Amino acid sequence: MHPLLTKETGKKFLLLGNEAIVRGALEAGVAFATTYPGTPASEIGDAFFRIARESDLYFEYSTNEKVALETAAGAAASGVRTICSMKHVGLNVAADPLMTLAYIGVRGGMVIVTADDPSMFSSQNEQDNRFYARLSSLPMLEPASCQEAKEMAREAFEISEALELPVILRTTTRLNHCRGIVTIGPLKPPENKGAFEKIPSRFVTVPATARVRHRVLLDQEEKARDMAVKSPFNTLTGEGPWGIAASGIAFNYVADAIKDLGIEDKVRVLKLGFTYPFPDVLAEEFIRSAEKILVVEELEPFLEENLKVTAHTNSLSTPISGKGPGLFSRLYEYNPGMVREVIARFFGVDYTRPESIDIKEDGQQVQLPIRPPNLCAGCPHRATYLAVKTALKETQTEAIFPTDIGCYTLGILPPLECADFLICMGSSVTSAAGISKATGKKVIAFIGDSTFFHSGITGLINAVHNKHNFILIILDNGTTAMTGHQPHPGVEVAPQEWDKPSISIEAVVRACGVENVAVVNPLNLAKTRKAVKEALGSIAFQSSYQRPFVPFMKGVFLAKKRNASLKSGLNATLIALNALIHLHALRFIKIRIPMAQQP
Amino acid sequence: MDKYRIYLTGVGGQGTLLATVVLAESAIYAGYNVVASEVHGMAQRGGVVESTVMIGDIKSSIISDGEADVLLGFEPLETYRAIRKCSAGSVVVSNTVPVIPYGVAIGKGSYPDVDKLLDFIGSKVKRLITIDAQVLAQQAGAVLSANMAMLGALAKSGALPVPKEAFEETIRTKTKASFVETNLRAFELGLASQ
Numbered sequence: 001m002h003p004l005l006t007k008e009t010g011k012k013f014l015l016l017g018n019e020a021i022v023r024g025a026l027e028a029g030v031a032f033a034t035t036y037p038g039t040p041a042s043e044i045g046d047a048f049f050r051i052a053r054e055s056d057l058y059f060e061y062s063t064n065e066k067v068a069l070e071t072a073a074g075a076a077a078s079g080v081r082t083i084c085s086m087k088h089v090g091l092n093v094a095a096d097p098l099m100t101l102a103y104i105g106v107r108g109g110m111v112i113v114t115a116d117d118p119s120m121f122s123s124q125n126e127q128d129n130r131f132y133a134r135l136s137s138l139p140m141l142e143p144a145s146c147q148e149a150k151e152m153a154r155e156a157f158e159i160s161e162a163l164e165l166p167v168i169l170r171t172t173t174r175l176n177h178c179r180g181i182v183t184i185g186p187l188k189p190p191e192n193k194g195a196f197e198k199i200p201s202r203f204v205t206v207p208a209t210a211r212v213r214h215r216v217l218l219d220q221e222e223k224a225r226d227m228a229v230k231s232p233f234n235t236l237t238g239e240g241p242w243g244i245a246a247s248g249i250a251f252n253y254v255a256d257a258i259k260d261l262g263i264e265d266k267v268r269v270l271k272l273g274f275t276y277p278f279p280d281v282l283a284e285e286f287i288r289s290a291e292k293i294l295v296v297e298e299l300e301p302f303l304e305e306n307l308k309v310t311a312h313t314n315s316l317s318t319p320i321s322g323k324g325p326g327l328f329s330r331l332y333e334y335n336p337g338m339v340r341e342v343i344a345r346f347f348g349v350d351y352t353r354p355e356s357i358d359i360k361e362d363g364q365q366v367q368l369p370i371r372p373p374n375l376c377a378g379c380p381h382r383a384t385y386l387a388v389k390t391a392l393k394e395t396q397t398e399a400i401f402p403t404d405i406g407c408y409t410l411g412i413l414p415p416l417e418c419a420d421f422l423i424c425m426g427s428s429v430t431s432a433a434g435i436s437k438a439t440g441k442k443v444i445a446f447i448g449d450s451t452f453f454h455s456g457i458t459g460l461i462n463a464v465h466n467k468h469n470f471i472l473i474i475l476d477n478g479t480t481a482m483t484g485h486q487p488h489p490g491v492e493v494a495p496q497e498w499d500k501p502s503i504s505i506e507a508v509v510r511a512c513g514v515e516n517v518a519v520v521n522p523l524n525l526a527k528t529r530k531a532v533k534e535a536l537g538s539i540a541f542q543s544s545y546q547r548p549f550v551p552f553m554k555g556v557f558l559a560k561k562r563n564a565s566l567k568s569g570l571n572a573t574l575i576a577l578n579a580l581i582h583l584h585a586l587r588f589i590k591i592r593i594p595m596a597q598q599p
Numbered sequence: 600m601d602k603y604r605i606y607l608t609g610v611g612g613q614g615t616l617l618a619t620v621v622l623a624e625s626a627i628y629a630g631y632n633v634v635a636s637e638v639h640g641m642a643q644r645g646g647v648v649e650s651t652v653m654i655g656d657i658k659s660s661i662i663s664d665g666e667a668d669v670l671l672g673f674e675p676l677e678t679y680r681a682i683r684k685c686s687a688g689s690v691v692v693s694n695t696v697p698v699i700p701y702g703v704a705i706g707k708g709s710y711p712d713v714d715k716l717l718d719f720i721g722s723k724v725k726r727l728i729t730i731d732a733q734v735l736a737q738q739a740g741a742v743l744s745a746n747m748a749m750l751g752a753l754a755k756s757g758a759l760p761v762p763k764e765a766f767e768e769t770i771r772t773k774t775k776a777s778f779v780e781t782n783l784r785a786f787e788l789g790l791a792s793q
Contacts, residue, residue: 014623014633121638145634145658178660179623179635252658259656337663356665357682357689362719368680369708371610371700373646415705 002051008184015182017175018043020146021113024153025083026051028109029188032075033059034068036454037483038087039122040176041115045085046484053497057190061486064425064454065090069097069112076106076166077203078194081157085113088129089424093455095132101166102136103213104203105220108194109157110166112138117173118298118333124405124424126332128299133168133276137217139224140168140276141233144251146180148273152233154185159227163220168276172298174249174333225277233273234282236289240266242347243290243318245283245303247272250296253339260340261349278306280313287311287318294346295322298334321346372413380522381408381475385416387528388444388473394529397536399442400435404428404456406448407482408475418446426455433459433468442536443470449505450480450488457508460550464513471535472550476505509550517550603654603759604662608681609673610698611645614746617774618671619650621750624773625765626654636660645701647677654759669758670724673732673749674698679716682723689724690758693717694732694749728756728793735788744778744785751789763790 004023006013015023021044025033033052035045045061052059058075062068065086072084086094091114098112114132117123133140141156143149149171156167201209228234238258244267246254251271258267270286272279287293287310295304304322311318323330327342337353344351359368375382385408392399403409403419404427412419421431432445447456452474460472480486487495489503509517518531605622609615616637623635634657637650651662665686672678672693685691695713703710721727730752732745739748747770754763770782 012627014620014627014635016637173638174636174660177637179620179633179637180660181627181633249660252660256657256659335661335663336659337666354665354686357685357687357720357723359679359682359719361723364715364719366711367708368676369700369703369710371645371647371677372702373611374701376645414707 002047002054004047005051005055005187006184007187009186011184012181013184014179015146015150016043017143017146017149017171017178017180019047020149020180020182021085021153021169021171022047022051023182023184024150024155025111025157026057026187027150027185028081028154028157029190030081030083030111030157031057031108031190031192032072032080032082033057033084034062034072034082035085036062036065036068036090036093037480037486038090038115039483040117040171040173041085041087041090041113042483042486043176044113046486048083049486055190056192058192061480061488063489065094066097069094069101072110073097073101073106075194076108076110077104078107078196080108080192080194081110081190082106082108083111083113083153086115087123088114088116088127089123089125090114091129091132092127093425098132098136098138098166100205100210102138103205103210103217105164105213105216106160106166107164107197109160111153111156111160111169112166113153113169113171115171115173115176116299119173121173124422126299128302129168129170130275130302131300133170136168137221138166138168138276139163139228139274140170142170142248142273142275143175144248144271144273146175146178147182148233149175150182150185152273155233159224162227163224165217165220165224170248170275172249172333221277225279228274228277228279229281231274231279234279235271236268236282236286237271238264238268240268241291242267243270243286243293244268244296244343245270245272245286245293245307246296247275247303248298250298250334250339253334253336254296254343256336257340257343261344261351263343263347263349266347272303275303278303278310280306280310283307283310284314284316287314287316287320290318292347293318293320294327294343295320296328296334296339296343297322300330373410374413375407375410379407380477381411382416383522383525384473384475384528385411385418387522387525388418388532389416390525391529391532391536395533395536397442399444400439402428402431402435402443402445404445404447404451405482406451406475406480407477408446408448411446425451426459429456429459429463429472432470432472433463433466436468436470444532445470445472447472447474448481449474449476449478449490450486452505453489453503457512460509460512460514471532474505474509474550514550601655602657603668604657604666605652605654605669605671605759606662606667606681606684607650607652607671607673608677609648609694610677611648613648613673613698614743615648615650615673618673618746618750619652621747621766621769621773622652622753622761625761625769626652626759628768629761629765631655631760632657634658634660647680649681654761669753669756671749671753673746675713675716676700676711679711679720682720685724687723687725690726690728690756691720691724692728692730692749692752692756692758693720694745695729696731696733726756726758728752730789730792732789735792736785739785739788740781741778741785744781747774747782747785748789748792751786752792753789754786755790755793
C-alpha cells in the first residue's frame with residue numbers, strides 16, 4: 001500500500017511538503033488529479049500516479065499545464081473533486097484557462113497547486129504567482145509548514161465548494177521540499193463519478209455569459225474575503241507595540257527570530273495563510289495595534305502593498321515597511337539569519353551576527369573546482385551534441401543554438417556549449433524561426449521529447465507554414481528525465497499496467513508537414529554526424545528549400561535499459577537510472593582518484 | 600542547548616538524502632521535533648546535494664552561514680565548500696574520500712590536497728572527525744552504505760542528543776529491507792571508527 005494511503009488516523013509521519021499536500025487532498029476525497037511535472041511540484045503528481053494504481057482516484061500526466069487545468073476543469077464542472085499541480089511557470093501556460101475558469105467556477109471542489117521557486121533552484125525565473133490570485137480573483141492559501149500544507153490542501157476543497165471557485169494553493173520550493181511532522185487525519189473515499197448538468201448560461205462564456213459571470217466572480221470574491229478574515233489560517237498572536245506580518249516559509253524565520261532575539265513580549269504577529277482576498281478587517285485591527293510594522297514575505301511586496309492600502313483606506317498613518325534598502329529584497333529566497341538581522345535592525349534590538357568560517361582565511365587555498373550538474377553517464381544527449389559539434393567543425397560552419405527546457409539544457413556547459421537562447425518550454429522551435437529570419441545564419445534548435453509534446457508542435461507547424469529555415473533536433477530519450485522520469489505521450493516502453501497508446505514523434509513531425517526527416521541513434525556517432533551534415537547541406541545548397549529539417553535523435557540508452565532489466569515499470573526505471581549514477585560515482589572513486597592525486 | 604542545526608552536503612549518488620531522512624526519523628524516534636530540507640532537481644546529476652535537519656524547538660528548515668551546529672560532509676571538497684555554514688563552535692564529521700568533479704576528470708582544474716582542506720577545517724572548528732566511509736562501507740558489504748557509516752560516526756561524536764539505538768531502529772524500519780543488514784554493519788563500523 002502507498003504510505004500516503006495510511007489509515008492510521010492521529011499518527012504522526014515525517015512527510016515531504018509535497019506529500020503532505022497529497023495527503024490533505026486524499027483526506028478531502030480528491031478523485032481526479034492532473035499535472036505536468038516540474039520542480040519543485042513534481043512529487044505531487046508522482047505520488048498521485050502511484051496512488052491511482054491502488055485506489056479509485058483518476059490521475060494523468062497531461063501533455064502540458066494548460067491541458068492539465070482544462071482537463072481538471074471538465075471534471076470539476078461535472079462535480080468531481082479535482083487537483084491540478086504545476087510549477088510556477090506552468091501556471092503561465094495554464095493562465096488562459098485559469099482566467100476564464102474563474103468566471104464559470106466549479107461544481108466539485110478544485111485546488112490548483114502552484115509551486116514558486118525563489119532563488120531559481122531549478123527554474124528560469126522567480127515570478128511571484130501570488131499575483132495570479134489577484135489577477136484571477138481566486139482565493140489563495142499559502143502554507144508555512146508541512147502540517148499546514150496538509151490542512152490547507154484539505155480545507156481548500158471545502159472553500160472551493162462553498163464558493164464554487166477553484167482555490168489556488170501557492171507554495172515555494174522550501175515548503176515543497178521540506179520535511180516535517182504531520183498528524184494524519186481520516187481518509188475520505190474518492191467519489192469519482194460525476195454528472196454534467198448543462199447550464200450554457202454559466203459554462204459557455206460567450207460575451208453575454210461572461211459579463212454576467214464576471215459580476216458573480218466579484219460577488220464571490222467578497223464572500224471569500226469574509227472567509228479569509230475569519231479563517232483559522234490567519235492569526236494575530238502576541239502582544240506588544242511592534243508589528244510583524246508574514247506569510248509562507250518566511251513566517252518560520254520570523255517565529256524563530258522573535259525567540260532568538262528575546263523579543264516575545266514586544267511583538268504582535270499577523271500570520272497570514274489565507275492571503276487572497278486580503279483579509280482587510282483583520283489587517284486593520286493589526287495595524288491599529290502597532291506602532292510600526294515590518295512585513296516579511298519572499299519575492300514581491302504583495303502583503304505589504306495590501307497592508308498599505310488597508311492603512312490608507314482607514315486613514316491610519318502607522319509606518320509599514322518591507323522591501324527596501326537595509327530591509328528586505330525582492331530577489332531570491334530568505335534565510336533565518338537574514339530575517340533575524342533585519343528584524344533586529346528595524347526595531348533597534350541589539351544583535352551580533354554569528355561569525356562564520358571564511359575559506360578566504362585559508363592562506364594556502366587555491367581555486368576550488370566547481371561541481372555543476374552534468375548529463376548522466378551514458379546519456380545519448382552527450383553523443384548528439386558531440387555529433388553536431390563535430391559536423392559543424394568538419395564543414396567549417398557556425399550555427400546558433402536555441403535550446404529548450406530539460407536535461408539537455410545542460411548542453412550549455414563546456415565542453416558541449418550548445419545553448420544560445422532559451423526563455424520557456426517550446427521556445428526552441430519558435431525562437432529558431434525568428435533568429436534565422438532575422439540573421440540569415442544557420443540555426444540548429446534542440447528540444448526534448450516531453451517538451452516537444454508540451455509545446456513544440458504548434459511552433460513546428462508555424463515554422464513549416466511560414467517557410468522558416470532551420471534544423472530542429474528532437475532529443476528523444478523516451479521519458480521526462482529532468483523531473484524524475486515521468487512517462488509522456490511518446491513513451492514506447494511503458495510502466496507496468498500502462499494501457500495507453502504511444503504517439504509517434506516521427507509521425508507527428510511528418511504530419512506537421514516536415515518532409516525531410518532523419519531518425520538516428522545518436523550513439524552511432526558516424527550516422528548522426530552524417531545526418532547533421534546532410535541537414536546543414538540541405539539548407540546551404542538548396543536555397544529554395546524552406547522547410548525545417550528534423551533529425552530525430554532516438555535515445556536507446558533508457559529504452560534498452562528498460563527492455564533488458566525492468567521488472568516493474570516506472571519504479572524500476574528509476575532504480576536502473578539511479579544505479580547508473582552510483583556506478584558513475586564509484587568508478588570515479590576507484591579509478592580516478594589515484595590519477596587525480598598525482599601532482 | 601535545545602536546538603541543533605545539522606547541515607549535510609555531498610555529491611549526487613552518495614545517499615545524502617537517505618541519510619537526511621534516517622537522521623530526521625531517528626531524532627523523532629528519540630522524541631524530538633524535527634524539520635528537514637532538501638534541494639532536489641539538478642543535484643542528482645553529479646552536482647552538489649545539500650540538505651538540513653533541525654532538531655528541537657525550531658521552525659526554520661534552512662541554515663544561515665555560521666549557524667550549523669554540525670556539518671556532515673560526505674565528500675571532503677564539499678565539506679570544505681560548506682564550511683561557511685560553521686562557526687568556531689561547530690562539530691564537523693567528514694568523509695575523506697573524494698569524488699572527482701567532472702571538470703577535473705576532463706583536465707579542467709585540479710582537485711585540492713585533501714589533507715590541507717581538512718587541516719584548515721580542523722584549525723577552525725571545535726572538533727573535526729574524519730572517516731574513510733567507503734572503506735568502512737566495503738567492509739560492511741556494500742559501498743552504497745557509506746552514508747550509514749557517516750551516520751555512525753555522527754552518532755559516536757555525541758554532538759547530537761540522538762542515541763545510537765534510535766539510529767539502529769530507524770535503519771531497521773526505514774531503509775530498504777535487502778540493505779538493512781549491510782546498513783546496520785556500516786553504521787556500527789562508523790560508530791567504532793573513532
